[in-house]
Amino acid sequence: MSCSFAVDAGTQGGGTAVFDVLRVRDFRLVAIAELLSSLGDWLLLVAAPYFVLRLTGSTLATGLTFAAETAPALLLGPVAGVLADRWDRRRTMLAIDVSRAATVALMLLVHHPGQVWLIYVALIGEAGLGLLFGPARKALIPALVGRGPQLTSANSLAALVSGTVRLVGGPAGGALYALAGFTTVVALDAASYVASAILITAIRHRPEPATPQDHGGTVLGRFTNDLRAGATHLRATPGLPAVFATAATFLVGNAALTALLVPYTGTVLHAGAGKLGLLFAALGVGYLAGAPLSRAVAARLSDRTVMTSSLAGLSGVFAVTFNTHDIAWALVLFVLIGPPGVCFLVTVDTYLARRTPDALLGRVSSAYGMLQAAATLVGMLGGAALGQQAGIGITADLAALCVAVSAATALLTLRPTTADSPAPLPTYKPEV
Template sequence: MFDVLRLRDFRLVAAADLLSSAGDWLLLVAAPYFVLRLTGSTLATGLTLAAQTLPALLLGPIAGVFADRWDRRRTMLTTDLLRAGAVGVMLLVDRPGQVWLIYVALTGEAGFGQFFGPARRALVPALVGRGPDLSAANSVTALVGGIVRLVGGPAGGALYALAGFRTVVALDAASYVASAVLITAIRHRTAPASSPRQEVAAVRRFTDDLRAGATHLRTTAGLPAVFAAASIFLLGNAALTALLVPYTGSVLHAGAGTLGWLFAALGVGYLAGAPLSRAAAAHLSDRTVMISSLAVLSAVFAVTFNTHDSAWALALFVLIGPPAVCFLVTVDTYLTRRTPDALLGRVSSAYGMLQASATLAGMLAGAALGQQAGIGVTADLAALCVAASAGAVLLVPRHGTARGPDAEKTSPLASPGRSGDR
């Protein structure tokens, strides 16, 4: 899996992703706590999460179109700097009447991130190819996510307690600046897109671009089924996420410290899942990996949220990571291999919009059902939802699925005539 890191440009992308993601997780813990301390309002605290979710719903399709039109390296660089500026606005907040600035800053950060994500995902296959190294690169990305989950949440809480909110904000902004510096060193340049005909109106061009992406998603064999499976999985996963705090307090009879350890255990599982996803991709079909991962994950979810012992819960949270990573990495690889480079930004942003909408719906449903039916019943229903997503993968064709024009391109590592540093 780590051989793909021999490619200089991909190394830079992975390091930039690690830095900016680490900053995000520091603030993910600190911002809600800071708002709660200022206002004492649960609603005001919850709005910090909504501020980070809405941009994906509103800007997703638009961001995907421009991620395909613009130079992807330059897009990542610009949005990193803009996110650093947006985060810096929170340094001005010191009293309850200024909390709206936090919402504006978080919305701006998430909004600019809608352009960064599709550009990064679309850039990766240009750096590593669409062969075996693509699944390796996605596994490395999952490993980065595991590291961030392992240390980011606890570190954010500790820094907030020891050094205050402004220190966390400054570190988050600095992480974006550091990420931008790394991106400037990337040597790969995206080939300029062909100029659209001048007589075609800009709105018409934009509409045509959106339609082209939607047509690809609708007509490419396997993609509708994978999108359906991912949406069902994310719905159930988000419902369980909404239960984490009440599960920790009411079922485990523990406090915030135990919740932090549960997040750390999840991070350990994500770290273990990264190499496992690479091995699974090398020996099993994408369809088999997705079905088996979701089946295992639904069983682990069902057992975990019916466990009343903190020690067992920690062990089970570790077991959540590997199948979750295997599924998510396989979905990313599947979508990329079946999408031409010119449409990758749009497909990535559509997937991001799907993630945001399913997560928001799942969290609202989980919170409401948990209140009315109880934690155990809601968790069982969410686990069944994840199992149903495995059934949706059965609709993915076994063979003969189109892989896009570059699917058989040799990886830069496997080709003696290409250099990863060029």
């Protein structure tokens, strides 16, 4: 539930092409399911920490609600990727949604401080199950829409969903918590998973029969072989190491700036929590604008050009934003963060999918999710520590420089590719 600047049949051309992919029935079901479950998650973004604070009065206990969302990404990532590739993805998503509804419902049992541990268990369980859901969903999308222009549209639409949820989810959760209480928020989150499961049940796509695999050897041995196959693909496929290095550098800088956001709002802008909410709303507006833009630029520019220009633009906007002392200008600049951020993230998702065989997509998506979690953790800890010692301005400038370095990394290490066209997939034969 942590907040961050970054975000997880179409025709070429204008922004409306983003929505053309919704004509694919099965993808439409997945997109609506993702919207519902994501909205449920963000309702808890404000409600869960406030509820824990009200029960315990402890800042530490409240902070642990955020930590509970981060740890599973680092611990369970490899397992999630392997399982997403071994299991039927539609059935996996269905089972996970049902399980998440039950897990979230555990929070309904909490009524006094001694039961707060149940909230941590529920949040860790929800995050851990989400780690299985995410790679399965990402790996299913190319099977539903292909790897051509529709894949870019699908990823752009995912960014649009993310922007919408960011814009309304947190504030709505806070308002709903104030009006109806924590029980109502939890019930709605659980209900969103149930609704998502119903939609996934209606998906008609069925995977082709998998190539028979030798089930001899130990479970650990087969798991190790699966991990090795994914790591070999990431290491040997041209472009993937460069994209991972570019993304890691960007995410460290982005997370450092995220860690500075509250102190920047309070000490530089001299604003309160209400103004911070406005900044997040401005960021959400930028995400909404960036979704159709990402589809348009992908149809005209190479992946390297989109990544390099997006990151260079972000670096400049970040540098100006965190040296701005006026709330009105800050709101404008926060809107400008969204479009290049979405363009970069959508391009990375599409790039990875187009260069990964279906049998490995879960492992690659999971590896990228682990990279995001690790880089975000390093960036937030580093940004918070350096901000305390060197000050907000210097730390923000260094973080913006880190984003500029990521732009240079993309420019120097990636080869230009044909815009909005699928790359030849490397062959993959499961190790038996």
